[in-house]
Amino acid sequence: MELLRSVYEVAGFILLIALGVAALEGYFYYHFKFHDRPWFFWAGLAVFPLLAWSGFVAGGIAKPGLFAWLLALEAAVLAFFRYAVKGRHSLAYLLLLPAFVGLALLLVYPFLFEVYLSFHDLKLTTIMMWKNTGKIPFVGLEQYVKVFTTSPLSEVTFWALLGRTLLWTFSNVFFHVLGGFALALLLNNAISLKGVYRTLLVIPWAMPQVVAVLAMRGEFHSQNGFVNIVLGRIAEAYPFLAGLGVGPVQWLSDYPLLTCTIINVWLGIPFMMVVILGGLQSISTSYYDAADIDGASYFQKLRYITLPLVKPVLMPAVTLGTVWTFNNINVIYLVTGQAGGTEQADILVSALYKAAFTYNRYSYSAAFAIVVFALLFFISVTYLHGFDAAKDER
Amino acid sequence: MATVKFSNIVKNFKDNQVLKRVDLEIKDHEFVVIVGPSGCGKTTLLRMLAGLEEISSGEIHIDGTLVNHLHPSRRQIAMVFQDYALYPHMTVEENMSFSLRIKNAPKKEIKERVAEAASILQLGKLLKRMPKQLSGGQRQRVAIGRAIVRQPKVFLFDEPLSNLDAKLREEMRVEIAKLYQRLGATIIYVTHDQVEAMTLAGRIVIMNQGVIQQVGTPIEVYRKPDNLFVAGFIGSPTMNFIEGKLRVEKGHVRFVSPSLSLDLPASLLPAEGAHEGREAVIGVRPDDVYAGREAGKNCSQQVDAVLEVSELLGHRENLYLKVGNLRVLATVEAFFDRSPGSSVPVCFNFENMHVFDKASQKRISA
């Protein structure tokens, strides 16, 4: 019974959203379509108060100040549509509306809220005050200063985190591309069972990330994990190797970042492989035939034909992969963090999550997040500029 | 010297035998065109010569050297592909010099050879352009230029003109013919277009279903087709075929069919030989079918036909005639003076007629 009720709930909610969207569309449709009618202003100003008032009554709010504000706003909107927009591009905007309203509410507004937070001081001690009065102390740029000078968690500094994040990102992307490229090249031959292999190789990507990461993490467990069991057996069987230091390793406590990197590489190679394979398959064999006749060796063909022709597919994938890896909180968090874990493996984003939800330093975390975002944005813009410039030069 | 010899070539693709025993010799400085419908195996043969396909059995010799296991780059060949295969990310100059660059040839030599090829093909102004900035004809010339730079013993062309429009095709045909005169190299050219074959070839090799049907000069295959396939493939419009039986009567051969019967002159098919009751096919080109007034002159065996449709082609005209239940195409001087539906006398030119044995598909007439 309860199950059915949940279905009703959700269906009702979707209906509500649909109605909301329809209302919004209707509102804008009116403004677009009838902007040049003489009765435009008057009808708008007449109908709108009625709607607003009924809304107020239904919601139990009775604030005349707010009402006056809204009326003025509506007048401005009417003017805007009458004189500025003039009904052009109406269809395009109407189509975009639902998506962008959603984005505005759930993406832009939260983002702006974070900005707001970053200039104030919301933490464990002030949150009750905020709940009750809706106010939090304003502290200007203090949080931003703190980002660079104090630690988000207990010890590690911003700069250490930045360095670690960059190391993490580059090493991961490097191995992703290397492994993915190698596998794609291998699979691009006319071997049998190619489909089977591709299916198997894609599994790390297809598995739910939570399961995959926790499974791999389990394999690095100091006693029951596959890696240490095998290492232990090797050390037993070949004592001279044990003498060289081969043996079970405390992965999670001694080398957390390395462990996370190995796991993330395992997770990320299939995506690169698939994208590169797609690119390889679109290269016409005539080019290779011509190169064969011209006498190119395997590596010359790779360098002069394969690489340049795969670049247009590779570059977006690498860009995306880099951004995703930089922001990859799942792997680090799941491997090291649930029970408070170690800080040695944290990267920027995982530190900021922990700062917010484990240490309750909400404002600090907001400032931190803005800094990270600005950093990433800046890097991407310079990278894209450089890429475009290089393209135009050619 | 640059001779090519195919011996006993067989090619199997899985269970499909694509080439069933091909023997062919190509002499030095020859322009040989291999022509045939799609799927006849001509491209496969070319690619095996280039080293891009494996040879199931048989041998290929270039200049007396067995090349079966030689890498394509060692065979001293150059190939012009159907889709040109120009490296899209390199300029024209870089495309043409690629083979020399990867061998680290001296820069001076590279420059010279590229300049030479460019001047032959009038590519001088295009050297710095990228393939995507070129028209189809220009790309084709670059592909040829790339081949020339390699200074090969044998040039291989794989349907190079099929991606061009009709007018451009005509122009490029002339260009290629001029190129051959200038370079004097051995050229092996594959196409499905018999017009290209007829106009360019020194010798034509006609293939169908993995077997060579006939080898000869254009005139030979036109005038004396060895079998039904060649007769129907070469020549435009297609030859008229009439099926029937042969009877030997009073010392000469008579061709009998439901709609038409003809006495064949001894010069065409002497009465000796086991012709009685043989199922045969008569082949006669539309140019050799006379109609109307032309049919009256010196015609011993006039036949009556009905004119169905006429097509004016400029100074010739195609007449679609019906003799009994048989459709016959005649090509005559333009402005034929009968209208559709009228009865027209028709006569055949026995000198250029052919008789084929239906069972073996081979020509039995002289």
Add this chain to the structure above:
Amino acid sequence: MTGTRKGYFSRLAASAAEVMDSPVRRAKALRYLLIHIVVITAAGVCVYPLLRILSISLRPGDRLFSTDLSLIPDGATLAAYASLLKDTMFLRWLWNSLIITLATSFIGVSLASTAAYAFSRFRFPGKKAGLILLLSSQMIPAGMLILPLFLMIMKLKLMNTYLGMIIAYSVSSLPFSIWILKGYYDTIPRSLEEAALVDGTSQVGAFWRIILPLSTPALSIAFLFNFTTAWNEYLVARVVLFSSKQYTWTLGLFELQGQYITQWGMFAAGSMLVTIPVLAVFLYSSKWLISGLTLGSVKG
């Protein structure tokens, strides 16, 4: 044509003999053999962790922490599965996840389909800005928006409910979906819509009747992407949901894993039960998925 088994082996032997004959073929066969070996090893590395989970899920209860590496343990049993389904609210968790994910995917794809159409077919002021907005939204660090969303949902009193989760999820895959759909719409020739307009529909009608039906591959990809993102999500759920009854399966599985005792058996069993269908769906649609990804990225 394929013949009997005996025929197969004799043909295999014949082709092997053929191969041995020529040095070119020998080299090629050797190369292929090496490729197979490397690829099989890589595939093994990819699949092994999954197989280990399977074997852990089959272990009898008393040997949960053994160092045994065999894939099918002695005394393999389905007890873990049984106890997972009976003693925990696993099914309930699955149900929760399903409802939330389906609703989210549906909303996400609907919103994306119209927006992508606008980006694909029209020119309007703010188009470039909109695209940049979509692109830069990908750069927002994970966790950055979780806090405001958390606070918003708290204020709306929607904590621990389906609706709260749906609100949180519905927009997260929107930029990517719009990108993919736009890329796909771009490949549909405008002449189709023009023909429809001549036939008498409106622009919107053309979209509804012609473009949408033609875009089913791209819509499926977008749906799939939305689905998997929401289905596998953990961090937001952890923040919004706090009663066991409302958990999604990711949170539920974590419950089994944390605290003092890790119930590995049930955890592994749960993992298998969730992974198999996801893998199946993923592999079934993998061809589309891949072409969809490369389509978007090449155009972009």
